[in-house]
Amino acid sequence: MRPGHGTGHGTPGERDGPRRVVIVGAGLAGLLAAAILKPALRRAQWRVDLVGPRPRSAGPAAVATGPDFTRLLRGAGLDEAVLMRRCAGTYRLASRFEDWFEAGTGHWLPLGPTGPRPNGLDLFHYWVRVALAGGQAGAYGDYALNARLAAEARGPSGPDGASPVVEAGDYGVHLDRDALLGFLRDLARAEGVRWSEGRVGGVRRDAFGRVTAVDLEDGRRVAGDLFLDCSGAAGRLIGTELGEPWLGETAGGREGMWLSLPPDPAWTPATAYRGVAAGWTARLPLADRTACHLVAGSGEAAALARGLGLEAAGAAAPLRLGHRAAPWRENVVAIGAAAGTVAPLAGLDLSLILAAIAALIDYLPRGPVEAPLRRAYTTRMGRLQAAARDAVALHEGLVRRSEPFWARARAAPLPDSLADRLDLYEAAGCIEEALGAFDETAYLHTLAGAGHLPQRAFAPAELASRHESERFLAAVRDRTARLADAMMPHAQHLARIHGALPEPAATAALRPEPVAPDPLAPLRRSEHGARLLDRVLALGQPFGSEGSIKAAGGRLQADRFLLSLHRTALGLDPGRTVARIAAELGLAGPAGAEAAAAIQGADILHLGFEHGPGGPLYKLYVEWSAEADRRWRAGPEPGERPVLVHRAYKWSPLKAADPVVTLYHWPCLRSPDEIARHLDRHLEQGAEATGAIALGLAREVLGIVQARGRGLPHYLEAREEPGPRLSYDLNLYATGLTVAAVEEAMARAFAALGVPPAEAGAALAARRGETLGHVAAGLGRDGVPFVTLYSGVRAQGAHWHLGSQGQGR
Numbered sequence: 001m002r003p004g005h006g007t008g009h010g011t012p013g014e015r016d017g018p019r020r021v022v023i024v025g026a027g028l029a030g031l032l033a034a035a036i037l038k039p040a041l042r043r044a045q046w047r048v049d050l051v052g053p054r055p056r057s058a059g060p061a062a063v064a065t066g067p068d069f070t071r072l073l074r075g076a077g078l079d080e081a082v083l084m085r086r087c088a089g090t091y092r093l094a095s096r097f098e099d100w101f102e103a104g105t106g107h108w109l110p111l112g113p114t115g116p117r118p119n120g121l122d123l124f125h126y127w128v129r130v131a132l133a134g135g136q137a138g139a140y141g142d143y144a145l146n147a148r149l150a151a152e153a154r155g156p157s158g159p160d161g162a163s164p165v166v167e168a169g170d171y172g173v174h175l176d177r178d179a180l181l182g183f184l185r186d187l188a189r190a191e192g193v194r195w196s197e198g199r200v201g202g203v204r205r206d207a208f209g210r211v212t213a214v215d216l217e218d219g220r221r222v223a224g225d226l227f228l229d230c231s232g233a234a235g236r237l238i239g240t241e242l243g244e245p246w247l248g249e250t251a252g253g254r255e256g257m258w259l260s261l262p263p264d265p266a267w268t269p270a271t272a273y274r275g276v277a278a279g280w281t282a283r284l285p286l287a288d289r290t291a292c293h294l295v296a297g298s299g300e301a302a303a304l305a306r307g308l309g310l311e312a313a314g315a316a317a318p319l320r321l322g323h324r325a326a327p328w329r330e331n332v333v334a335i336g337a338a339a340g341t342v343a344p345l346a347g348l349d350l351s352l353i354l355a356a357i358a359a360l361i362d363y364l365p366r367g368p369v370e371a372p373l374r375r376a377y378t379t380r381m382g383r384l385q386a387a388a389r390d391a392v393a394l395h396e397g398l399v400r401r402s403e404p405f406w407a408r409a410r411a412a413p414l415p416d417s418l419a420d421r422l423d424l425y426e427a428a429g430c431i432e433e434a435l436g437a438f439d440e441t442a443y444l445h446t447l448a449g450a451g452h453l454p455q456r457a458f459a460p461a462e463l464a465s466r467h468e469s470e471r472f473l474a475a476v477r478d479r480t481a482r483l484a485d486a487m488m489p490h491a492q493h494l495a496r497i498h499g500a501l502p503e504p505a506a507t508a509a510l511r512p513e514p515v516a517p518d519p520l521a522p523l524r525r526s527e528h529g530a531r532l533l534d535r536v537l538a539l540g541q542p543f544g545s546e547g548s549i550k551a552a553g554g555r556l557q558a559d560r561f562l563l564s565l566h567r568t569a570l571g572l573d574p575g576r577t578v579a580r581i582a583a584e585l586g587l588a589g590p591a592g593a594e595a596a597a598a599i600q601g602a603d604i605l606h607l608g609f610e611h612g613p614g615g616p617l618y619k620l621y622v623e624w625s626a627e628a629d630r631r632w633r634a635g636p637e638p639g640e641r642p643v644l645v646h647r648a649y650k651w652s653p654l655k656a657a658d659p660v661v662t663l664y665h666w667p668c669l670r671s672p673d674e675i676a677r678h679l680d681r682h683l684e685q686g687a688e689a690t691g692a693i694a695l696g697l698a699r700e701v702l703g704i705v706q707a708r709g710r711g712l713p714h715y716l717e718a719r720e721e722p723g724p725r726l727s728y729d730l731n732l733y734a735t736g737l738t739v740a741a742v743e744e745a746m747a748r749a750f751a752a753l754g755v756p757p758a759e760a761g762a763a764l765a766a767r768r769g770e771t772l773g774h775v776a777a778g779l780g781r782d783g784v785p786f787v788t789l790y791s792g793v794r795a796q797g798a799h800w801h802l803g804s805q806g807q808g809r
Contacts, residue, residue: 007194014091019046022224024200024214024237026052027658028063028177029336030230031184031355038191039076041364050188050195051214051222052231058177059314060260062284062291062345064092064271065172066111068354074169078187086183088287091155091269092492093146093165095346095563097449099277102524104401107139107449108147108270109346112170114441115143115476115704123476125461126469128429128453133466136474139449143476146170148484150270155493158486172347174271174284193417196222200231203241211237228364229334232322233341238327238334248322248340253408254279256344257301258317261290263502267491270759272368273345277403279305282344284554287498288546295319296553297405319343323385328374333360340385345395348388355384360460366518378380384436390418391438398450400524407537414488429461500773503758520545528616528653529561535581536607541569544791546773549763552786553613554754556763560610562619562790567603574599578620585618595649598622606646614652621639621648628666640668645716660781664716664729672702673717679728693752693785694728694777700745702728709735720781727778727786737772739764739791749777749787767791 007055020036023030030052038048043436073080083089094110103742116125123143131137141147148158156171157163165171189195191304201217213223214237214491229237238244264285272283279296294316296304301316323340325334335356342348359380363373396409397418414422417433425431431443447453456462461469494501523529536543544564550557561699570577582588587595599605608619646664651657669675679698705713711734718727739746745762750760770792777787 006673019044020049020224021226022044022049022051022214022222023228023230024051025228025230025232025336025338026050026185026195026197027055027230027232027336028181028184028350029232029338030228030804031181031188032353033191033228033230033335033357033360034188035184035191036072036076036207036423037361038084038188038193040361042191048193048226049222050193050198051216052197053199054183058181059258060289060291061177061258061293062286063175063177063180063350064282064284064329065175065350066092066347067168068173068351068437069172070487070570072170072354076711081177081497083180084184084287087179088289089173089175089497090285090287090494092154092172092268092271094150094270096145096150096268096270096272097662098272098274100273101398101450103275105449105451107445108141108144108150109442109445109449110141110144110146110150112146112165112168113171114140114147114442114445115145115480118472119460120773121458121461121702122441122444123473124181124441124448125429125458126464127473128448129457129461129464130466130469130473132453132457135466137470137471138473138477140445143473143480145480145483148480149487150268152270152484153266153490154484154487155269155490157488157493159488163487164483174286174291176286192793196220197222200236203237204427208330209242211241225331227332228360228771229332229338230336231338235324235334235338237332238324238329238338241553242329242332244324244326244329244334245559246322247325252323253298254295254319254343255298255301255316256319257294257296257305257312257314259292259294259310259312261292261310263288264290267489268493269490269503271346274305274763275399275401275402275406276308277405278307280309287494288502295344297408300405323382323389326374326378327356328377329446333377335360339381342385343392344593345392346438346442348391348437350386352388355436356381386415386417387435387438390415390421393418393444394422394443394446398446398452400530402518402520402524402537404537404540406541407534411534411538423764424761426454429456429458438651474521510690518548518790520561523561523609526609526611528561528618529611532585532607532618533563535584536563536565539565539569539571539577541565542795543569544793544795546790547767548765548790549767550610550612550755550786550788550789551750551755551760552780553784555613556755556759557610557612558763560608562606562608562621564604564606567599567605570599570605574605576798578605578699582620582649585620587618587620587649587651587659591649591651591659595620595622595647599649615654617650617652619648619650626676631666631668632670634672638669642667642717657694660720662718662720664718666716669715671711672713675713675730676702678715693749693787697745697749697775697777697787698728698730701732704741704745705732705735705737707742711735718776718778727776727780729774731774732772733774733793735772739767739770739772739789741777742789743768746787747791753785753787764789 023033026104030050033339034048034050049618094108096108098106099194122519124140127137127140156165198216198218200214202215203211206212206215211227213221215221229235267283273459278300282293284291294301294304295632301663302312305312324334327339336353359377363377365373393414397414398408399410421431431440434440434443472728502692520533523533546562548560550560567574573597578599582592599622602622602624606621623646628645631643642665645666647664669678674794679695700788714731716729746764747760751757775789780786
């Protein structure tokens with residue numbers, strides 16, 4: 001025994017041990033604690049008091065439980081059918097995610113195990129062994145009995161009530177929240193819990209800082225030895241009184257809203273999650289209706305409801321995410337939202353409450369409150385809270401959707417514990433230290449559903465032959481199908497509990513969102529492209545996007561992107577924003593600092609990405625358009641010097657090398673004739689082949705502009721430091737033309753550089769109706785001739801406008 005860690009720190013006047021537990025808060029956490037603790041502490045003759053006002057109605061809210069709740073009911077000897085009848089309950093065997101990681105995708109997240117565990121390993125390892133080898137593995141969810149049952153709208157057992165699912169308790173239920181609170185309240189009272197209904201007006205503490213009693217507003221006092229703060233996010237005891245700090249978001253990034261929809265006509269025993277542009281929805285089927293939870297950005301839930309064809313019946317509530325630094329302080333233990341909260345996903349919040357009550361029973365003081373018990377409880381709950389946080393971060397970090405809501409979520413750094421877990425998964429194919437309700441199997445289903453497979457299968461599974469693994473998987477899949485066929489339809493289960501089920505008057509499905517082509521979708525498909533897009537979307541500001549195709553060395557490179565932001569979109573300190581984004585994309589050191597300093601006096605920031613023959617390439621352009629505009633409007637002046645319009649940095653995120661710096665100057669040329677004469681003088685000085693292709697294309701495009709365009713082109717020249725690059729850029733947005741106007745000229749230039757005519761024709765035809773942006777040509781940084789076509793500038797957000805020069809690369 002260490003010195004100072006024996007019997008604890010007893011206080012004068014303290015009785016032999018705490019015999020009075022006071023629970024402050026009569027919401028879900030408080031009522032669950034009261035209903036569970038009283039019978040658990042009966043033999044020790046502890047008294048349990050509940051203090052708090054009768055909770056307000058939660059409206060159409062519902063609760064999704066998991067196997068931990070099912071096993072709790074069984075341990076308490078409660079009749080599951082009675083609970084479900086009281087609370088309009090339905091069974092929950094899985095969660096279904098639609099349009100979550102990407103529009104048009106979906107996957108199952110079943111409760112319980114997935115098939116057998118050969119050699120003690122999750123079946124996933126053998127499945128991914130076959131999948132990575134190109135074998136007939138199918139979807140991983142096909143091997144999970146609960147996923148199969150949910151997909152076929154079957155319940156957890158056959159007509160006789162028996163099944164592996166029921167025997168193991170590997171299922172949950174959906175319950176009306178208000179009805180569940182009433183059930184728990186009656187249960188607690190029946191167990192002998194004393195409820196002092198009213199609001200806490202004051203808290204009494206002794207000279208050692210421990211709480212001794214709470215005073216109600218009407219003058220009553222309830223004394224105790226151990227106090228459970230279940231008062232919700234406010235944390236009346238742990239936060240307000242004891243000052244335990246809250247870590248994490250304290251306000252307003254998101255909000256939630258509950259709606260009531262007609263019953264699910266399919267009676268699917270699953271919680272249905274769906275990603276939408278402005279957030280996500282969760283549908284919890286009940287026997288008499290469907291509870292629908294919308295989660296959106298702050299102030300956007302009502303608009304999301306309207307966009308989905310639903311009518312908001314009540315106000316949205318902000319979601320406060322985070323946790324207390326220590327949930328047990330002195331003789332106060334926080335449980336539920338007073339201790340910590342996570343996003344309302346997959347029943348993680350309820351699982352944390354149940355885990356906290358179980359931990360309290362394990363570490364309940366038998367004498368004076370001891371520091372080792374507090375430390376053990378705090379350590380366990382800290383790990384479980386972090387595990388729930390990681391589970392939510394996993395669901396958001398793997399999303400490939402491009403909307404601002406999702407980009408903001410994805411731009412948040414992954415917790416170190418999750419990042420380490422994913423690094424190990426990618427390299428070794430295994431998940432370690434997955435705690436709590438979201439276990440190894442849940443991780444593997446989520447990763448498989450996201451299409452995020454490891455580089456190789458887990459080493460022990462690789463020892464098995466592919467042929468034997470395929471045979472084994474096929475047998476598991478067949479057995480799962482046969483078991484599912486033997487289970488009773490979910491609707492029949494519910495009819496046994498509730499009697500005749502209501503006939504749905506209308507479908508509970510949400511109005512589908514209109515699907516518009518996403519020009520940035522190809523950018524999302526690249527890890528490095530998605531990283532850049534996330535940084536822009538996370539700013540929450542309007543921006544412009546532009547695509548391009550480039551011909552060089554006989555190859556046609558498409559899916560090149562440029563995202564453009566006005567300096568005002570970068571916040572009050574544009575330099576700091578640029579420095580942060582540049583560092584996150586791999587441009588640090590002097591170059592990043594130089595770009596950050598340059599933006600202070602510039603007008604526009606452009607961020608570009610392409611994946612060429614040399615791998616991924618990032619670009620950052622700082623643009624000074626105002627000075628060029630002023631000089632353009634002022635007209636020719638004697639002795640005019642070229643105007644710097646862009647300073648560009650181009651680097652590979654995979655190589656530790658200094659960026660290539662390109663300078664774009666406007667040589668004060670204003671008419672097509674001036675531009676043509678200038679090109680004749682300068683490009684003919686370059687390599688013969690380069691000059692011929694670039695000059696010929698420029699002459700042809702300038703002729704088209706003079707014959708058919710409405711405005712004048714803008715001309716820039718590009719040189720690199722260091723490097724052989726010498727090229728021009730014709731900005732043609734002001735001419736009002738489309739790609740169709742220069743399609744034939746571009747096809748000839750592409751063919752001259754060795755691009756197959758069919759490939760060039762298809763790429764140009766796909767862009768034929770887009771606004772004509774830029775035509776650039778010359779000698780590239782690698783010394784190879786190139787021709788590039790930019791087109792289709794689009795506003796991504798309201799009121800975006802690029803300066804009159806419109807210089808995008």
